[in-house]
Amino acid sequence: MPLQATLQPAYAIDHVHMGILPSPFHSRTSRLNLNQQWNEWNGFASAAYYSDAHIEYFSTRNTCGVFDVSPMRKYRFRGADAAAMLDRMVTRDVIAQAVDTVAYNVWCTDAGALVDDGTIFRLAEEEFMLCCADPCYDWFCLSAVGFDAVDITEISEEVAALALQGPTSCALLKAMGFTGIEDCKPFQIMRFAFASGEIMISRTGYTGDLGYELWLPPQDAKQLWDALFDKGALYGIQPLGDESLEMARLEAGFLAPDVDFHGSLHTVQRGHDHSPLELGLGWILNFKKAHFSGRAALLAQKESGNYRRLLKLDIEGNKPAEHSILYADKKCATEIGYITSAMWSPVVKANIAYGLVDAKFFKGPIWAEIYHQKELRWQRKVARCTRVTKAFWSPERARATPPPDC
Amino acid sequence: MNNSTQTFKSRYDAIVIGAGHNGLTNAAYLAKGGLDVLVVEKNDYIGGAAVSRELHEGWVYSNCSYVCSLLRQSIHRDLELTRHGLMIVPYSGTTNFSRTGDYIAEYSDHAMQYREIRRHSLRDADASVRYETDLMRYAKLIRHFLLRTPADPTSFKPRDMSEMMFMAKKFAGMGEEQVYEFIRFMTMSAGDFLDEYFENDLVKAMFSTSSIIGTALGVYSPGTAYVLLHHVMGDVDGAVGAWGLARGGMGAISNAIAGALREHGGTIRTSAPVQQIIVRNGRATGVALEGGEEICADIVVSNLDPKRTFTVIMDRNDIPADLRSKAENFKIRGSSGKVNIALTGAPDFPSLPGGHPLRHGSFQFLDSMERMERAYDDWKHGRWSDDPFVEMTQSSMWDPTLAAPGHYFVSCFIQYCPAEVAGGWTPEKRDAFGKTVIDQICNYSPNFRDLIAHMEVRTPHEIENEIGLTEGNIFQGELTIDQLMFNRPFPGYSQYRGPVKGMYMCGSGTHPGGGVSAACGANSAREILRDLKRPNVVPEDDVDE
Amino acid sequence: MNKSPDIIIIGGGHNGLVCAAYLAKAGRQVLVLEANTQAGGLGATREFAPGFRASVAHTLPQLGKRLVKDLELERHGFGLAAQALPTVAMCTSGKHITVSGNELGGASASDTAAYPAYLQLMQKFAKAIKPFWHKRPPLLGSGGLRDAATLGQFGWKLRALGKQDMRELMRMIALPAQDLMDEYFESPLLKAALSWDANVGSKLAPRSPNNAVIALLYRMSGDLTGGLPLAKGGCGGLMDALAAAARAHGAELRLGSPVARVIVEQGQATGVQLGSGEIISAPTIVSNADPRTSFFKLLGARHLDVQFTHRINRLRMDGQVAKLHLALESLPNFTGLAHPDGRLLLAPDMAYIENAFDAAKYGGYARQLPMEVLLPSLRDDSLAPRDQHVLSALVQYAPYTVKGGWDAHRDSFLENALASLERYAPGIRECVIAAELLTPADLEQQFGVTGGHWHHGEFALDNWWMNRPTYGASRYHTPVSGFYLCGAGAHPGGGIMGAAGSNAARALLEEN
Known part of the structure; x- marks a missing residue:
């Protein structure tokens, strides 16, 4: 029997938005983005830089800067099984995580390969918020199979978020009336009345410096931005674009998805994904807690010791080693790995990088083959790399409670 | 294309029967390898199912195959097809209308594609990343084998053993667990496969369509997951899974290959239907044309489908009895139709806003796999469906050479249409089939009918009669495991060699199957040159680069 | 303990x-x-009506x-009630073909000639594969010597079939039952019967590829009697x-x-x-x-x-087969059969099976249901009171997820099953004292098997x-x-x- 279709006029259909989407702060950020330099992040416009990435970057080390993290994907997990379900999915102990705290976590495939990383906010005994850079709902649904009492909702568009980072960030928040914020310890959450409702402030961030992330309903977004910049003028506030954040995170020793690691679920080539051990995240693998996905594989890998290492490198000279291949010798005869991220660190005054090095070679000498340009002409340089064990930038104030000057 | 100015010899080094794109490719490589080659073609035009024909004045039709992705880039480059006039243009944007009036579309922009699926299901939008990764993993594996001769797993010859090793190595390269997944994938149905990723009917419908194109199976028939893969293992400029159009219509491919063939000294003779392959003393010695003329050659290559080759143009007494029965049992089922339409204006799709980029793309009208499965049920019962699956490609939106500005050529591919209907096909039934297709389109584009200047309706019956594909099967044989790789076309005959010395096959009925890849013709040429102890001139594939 | x-x-x-x-x-x-x-x-053999006993599984081919x-x-x-039960392909007209051992009764000359070759080939394949039913599946990469040995043995068993037959197995393994049958036989009735075991129990039908031959070979893996045995006292x-x-x-x-x-x-x-x-x-x-x-x-x-x-x-895991048990007060009369002994397959052709499958694909069920029918009490008097009988039937296709749920459909499915049966055994309804229909939902509920x-x-x-x-x-x-x-x-x-x-x-x- 032929099927009769119902025709709908175009205006009655919810067509997708063509092109890039505005974040809840777009009316403010677009005014400051002098050259309209945008990157796409989950379909949203994210400023590449506002006026000068170098100056913006220094605000995270010297005053304070604001980065719009609204395009981040946010999910709510609710129900009697929420804690158990998350605990089985991620590598750290979610059952033991206190209410109103945040924990950085990774979740892995059965083979122990990283699917993604993100932060878990325990909002109540049976309620969590999970934030990650890329969509992950599919994996959460797969992970919820066999757990009946957990309800997973994407709330990305229900929560606007800003990261306020830098030494004056606490003082600024205090000046805005968020009294008591100075007592907020790292990875803790506090809540304050703001605008039409509530703002949640967590002492978290992606710069390695003193900093906070501010979470609130989108309708109050502009008011928050205006309040920050109104009071912030006295605290040296700057808007931060992707480029300055990228610099800060590298110095702080944080990983960037699809830069330092390739999520396992979209990896086609075998071995092009990564285990948390390879990425130096052994510290968040809790083998003492209940079972978690990838546990057996990761334990075996840990015991074998036979895995690549993402190393922090200090490289001689001042030419950033972006896209470099790594060798065990200056003659570049034995290839042992490659650079994932590299930059000149303005605050440390060092040529820093992450390099992924094969298991057999990570203890030996490492040389980077660097290509750099002088007035278009490419130059080649082979530079010695030195392993660094701590984050390149890790000031005491990031950990102190209350923070200094507050 | 016509023969009027040419004279033909009565002896060549090699004769290729059928000037389809694989026959031409085969001949081009034989000529490049130094042979004096003649291609004989029954029609008065070349190209077989890769043709561009001006069937209505002012409109050029790709009236059989209509899009291109599998064409081996290394052959394009090696035969300098660009210099011979070929350009493959990528296109994008498929809109799949639901009967509720809404639609789901495929965009090339990642973020928009995500949002579009998300409009229908958040979970499916996320799962599509996992789905495409898994499919890509299989595509990357299978791509290694397209421009290679399948190994004979029963053979202990060094060449077969080393080819088996090559295969084993590629499999091992995926990792053990992915091998298990691949075995599963190859044997399961597209419907079951999609059910493992997606929850939304419209999303599944969108992804399912390529699993049954040209195939006499339903989306829930085991084995169709591979057909899905067959449609995403091609590429345009390294973008695996992308599809393109040949500028000037699909005939541009055949014409360019013919150009390369001629440049290498080969000859094409049209309007020369072959009556029989001549076999004397257990070896092929030439062909007899209808009308009695005989042309001699030590090498005879058939680009016809295996059934036609071994049951029509080879004598029963010249081939082993078991081969004859294999050919009779060969599954080459007609399941597709085509309606090619000249339009005097752009069809309006009221669901899409004016100027929307999707208006330039392809259209499908399927909102669930169940509808597709029901269309298959109709085919099983020997009738075309009242609710057919129609894929409508607006070729001229991307190719200005097909129609004058303001005029449009659209190619509609229809699944399912049986090779035989009760009482046989008649012009009336053919037109009724065409009307069903137009009715389906008009459900979503009310002004479509009024814009039609001319249309050509092709059931499997027309396709078989005009271009000689048995039952009108577009792949020269079903793409089921019993007819793939070392089983294609028949076990023991997968290395392009026929049953008698000097006789070869080069059509899509051989590995790697249909889809305008030119790989069958090239692989076959490599084997022939090998038998003649001549240096190989067929390029390696460049899939790994 | x-x-x-x-x-x-x-x-x-x-x-x-x-x-x-x-x-x-x-x-x-x-x-x-x-x-x-x-x-x-x-x-388990259970009493489904006073004095009448049957088991859900009813034969022991494997x-x-x-x-x-x-x-x-x-x-x-343990004892046998029957050593080798013949299979009888039934037509409503009473025409039937009997399959027992390597002989066909009532088939056409060409089918009768083709059958031994077909059976011999299938038996050869079944024998090659048989050891592997009784072994742990090997690992392909991470396994040890034993896995390599199993794989090696598998390769060797294939190769030992001879080049020709090895090739044929690798092709046939993917064939749908329908294509396989069409290659060998001409009678629609015979094809339906010989294809039966290829799909019974699966969500597949004669036109479905990639399953039929492996299922047939699996069904041929038993070697208790060389025929289809029936256990004394039911399974x-x-x-x-x-x-x-x-x-x-x-x-x-x-x-x-x-x-x-x-x-x-x-x-x-x-x-x-x-x-x-x-x-x-x-x-x-x-x-x-x-x-x-x-x-x-x-x-x-x-x-x-x-x-x-x-x-x-x-x-x-969605089951597709319902089990029907009938308590019969007397022996029913099957058209054309002097004595309804054997495994009676009620499907005149493969299209009949395919059509029943098509209905089930969309969550429904056909009016005419293909069946495998046994009267085990003919061979085993422990199953029914004297001179009374048990009819045990597999009824296809009964989708686990029937639209509307089985509670709403049980009666009408039973009616369709009885009506389908009656076309072969007119008047059988009059003999029915009690009926037990076990849909996949019932099997799940009573035996704890997901999807039945x-x-x-x-x-x-x-x-x-x-x-x-x-x-x-x-x-x-x-x-x-x-x-x-x-x-x-x-x-x-x-x-x-x-x-x-x-x-x-x-x-x-x-x-x-």
Whole structure:
């Protein structure tokens, strides 16, 4: 029997938005983005830089800067099984995580390969918020199979978020009336009345410096931005674009998805994904807690010791080693790995990088083959790399409670 | 294309029967390898199912195959097809209308594609990343084998053993667990496969369509997951899974290959239907044309489908009895139709806003796999469906050479249409089939009918009669495991060699199957040159680069 | 049992009993916990009407001599009611074709000539593959010497078929039943009958590729009699013998003891908790339940990795066969048959089967239902009162997820089944004293089999050998140490043959 279709006029259909989407702060950020330099992040416009990435970057080390993290994907997990379900999915102990705290976590495939990383906010005994850079709902649904009492909702568009980072960030928040914020310890959450409702402030961030992330309903977004910049003028506030954040995170020793690691679920080539051990995240693998996905594989890998290492490198000279291949010798005869991220660190005054090095070679000498340009002409340089064990930038104030000057 | 100015010899080094794109490719490589080659073609035009024909004045039709992705880039480059006039243009944007009036579309922009699926299901939008990764993993594996001769797993010859090793190595390269997944994938149905990723009917419908194109199976028939893969293992400029159009219509491919063939000294003779392959003393010695003329050659290559080759143009007494029965049992089922339409204006799709980029793309009208499965049920019962699956490609939106500005050529591919209907096909039934297709389109584009200047309706019956594909099967044989790789076309005959010395096959009925890849013709040429102890001139594939 | 058990087996279906018997025979202290008050699962013979008894599984095509001998089942009461039941392909007209051994009765000359060659080839293939039903599936890369040996043996068995037949097997294995039949035979009735075993129990039909031949070969794996045997006392007769053998070797069977969950401590299965709350400890737990029940209900997803649970969750477990038991006050008359003895297949052609499948694909069921009908009481007077009879029928296709639910459809499905039956046996309704219809939903509810699927998950090439139920659990042990599978969801699959149970027992003994 032929099927009769119902025709709908175009205006009655919810067509997708063509092109890039505005974040809840777009009316403010677009005014400051002098050259309209945008990157796409989950379909949203994210400023590449506002006026000068170098100056913006220094605000995270010297005053304070604001980065719009609204395009981040946010999910709510609710129900009697929420804690158990998350605990089985991620590598750290979610059952033991206190209410109103945040924990950085990774979740892995059965083979122990990283699917993604993100932060878990325990909002109540049976309620969590999970934030990650890329969509992950599919994996959460797969992970919820066999757990009946957990309800997973994407709330990305229900929560606007800003990261306020830098030494004056606490003082600024205090000046805005968020009294008591100075007592907020790292990875803790506090809540304050703001605008039409509530703002949640967590002492978290992606710069390695003193900093906070501010979470609130989108309708109050502009008011928050205006309040920050109104009071912030006295605290040296700057808007931060992707480029300055990228610099800060590298110095702080944080990983960037699809830069330092390739999520396992979209990896086609075998071995092009990564285990948390390879990425130096052994510290968040809790083998003492209940079972978690990838546990057996990761334990075996840990015991074998036979895995690549993402190393922090200090490289001689001042030419950033972006896209470099790594060798065990200056003659570049034995290839042992490659650079994932590299930059000149303005605050440390060092040529820093992450390099992924094969298991057999990570203890030996490492040389980077660097290509750099002088007035278009490419130059080649082979530079010695030195392993660094701590984050390149890790000031005491990031950990102190209350923070200094507050 | 016509023969009027040419004279033909009565002896060549090699004769290729059928000037389809694989026959031409085969001949081009034989000529490049130094042979004096003649291609004989029954029609008065070349190209077989890769043709561009001006069937209505002012409109050029790709009236059989209509899009291109599998064409081996290394052959394009090696035969300098660009210099011979070929350009493959990528296109994008498929809109799949639901009967509720809404639609789901495929965009090339990642973020928009995500949002579009998300409009229908958040979970499916996320799962599509996992789905495409898994499919890509299989595509990357299978791509290694397209421009290679399948190994004979029963053979202990060094060449077969080393080819088996090559295969084993590629499999091992995926990792053990992915091998298990691949075995599963190859044997399961597209419907079951999609059910493992997606929850939304419209999303599944969108992804399912390529699993049954040209195939006499339903989306829930085991084995169709591979057909899905067959449609995403091609590429345009390294973008695996992308599809393109040949500028000037699909005939541009055949014409360019013919150009390369001629440049290498080969000859094409049209309007020369072959009556029989001549076999004397257990070896092929030439062909007899209808009308009695005989042309001699030590090498005879058939680009016809295996059934036609071994049951029509080879004598029963010249081939082993078991081969004859294999050919009779060969599954080459007609399941597709085509309606090619000249339009005097752009069809309006009221669901899409004016100027929307999707208006330039392809259209499908399927909102669930169940509808597709029901269309298959109709085919099983020997009738075309009242609710057919129609894929409508607006070729001229991307190719200005097909129609004058303001005029449009659209190619509609229809699944399912049986090779035989009760009482046989008649012009009336053919037109009724065409009307069903137009009715389906008009459900979503009310002004479509009024814009039609001319249309050509092709059931499997027309396709078989005009271009000689048995039952009108577009792949020269079903793409089921019993007819793939070392089983294609028949076990023991997968290395392009026929049953008698000097006789070869080069059509899509051989590995790697249909889809305008030119790989069958090239692989076959490599084997022939090998038998003649001549240096190989067929390029390696460049899939790994 | 005085000592605490070494091994607890959850489920006293036939594979659980076989596994228990072998393990007990090897000296292990075994406890079998069965939820029902009768052991045997789908093989148990139950009284469905006063004086009338039947078992859901009704024939033993896959049973092997070795099991009977190893466990001395004859000593424990196992006997046959029939050695080799003929298969009779029925037409409503009364025309029929009888298949017994390598002979066809009533078939056309060309089919009669073609059949021995077909059968011989299939038997050759069945023989080549047979050893592998009784072995642990090998690992392809990470395995040891034993796996390499199994793979090598597999390659060798294929090669030993000869070049021609090896090629033919690799082609045929993917053929739909319909194409296979069309290649060999001409009679629609014969084709329907010979294709029957290729799809019965699956969500597949004669036109479905990639399943038929492997299913046919699987059905040919038994070697008890060389024909189709019938157990005395129904399949329950075999079940009772298995239970007796297990007990004789020291295994304990506790009936009416449903297991609520498996207890896992530090990644190791350490015991079970019964529905009553009682906890029994044991270092090894073996589940005869289907994979979904085993991993989700008994074990719990929290003890497993995410992708593994996904692979279990994606198993296709919707049963497609209903079981019909009729209590008949007299012997019904089947048109054209002097004596309705044998396995009667009621399907005039493959299209009839395909059409019934088509209805089921969309959550419905056909008016005319293909059936496999047996009157076991003709051979076994223990099943029905004197001069009265039991009719036992597999009825296809009955989708587990029927639209509207089975409660709304039970009566009309039964009506369709009786009407379909009546076309072959006019007046049979008048003989019916009582009827029991077990839909897949009933089988799930009464026997705890997810989806009512008698194979514990589709039996098809994509869910076969190393992929049964999925890699990571294909070798009877599971990702949780001390937790094993022994049911039909594991290799080789369903049907009364005990291979999953005996393979699991062997795997367990090898490992511990």
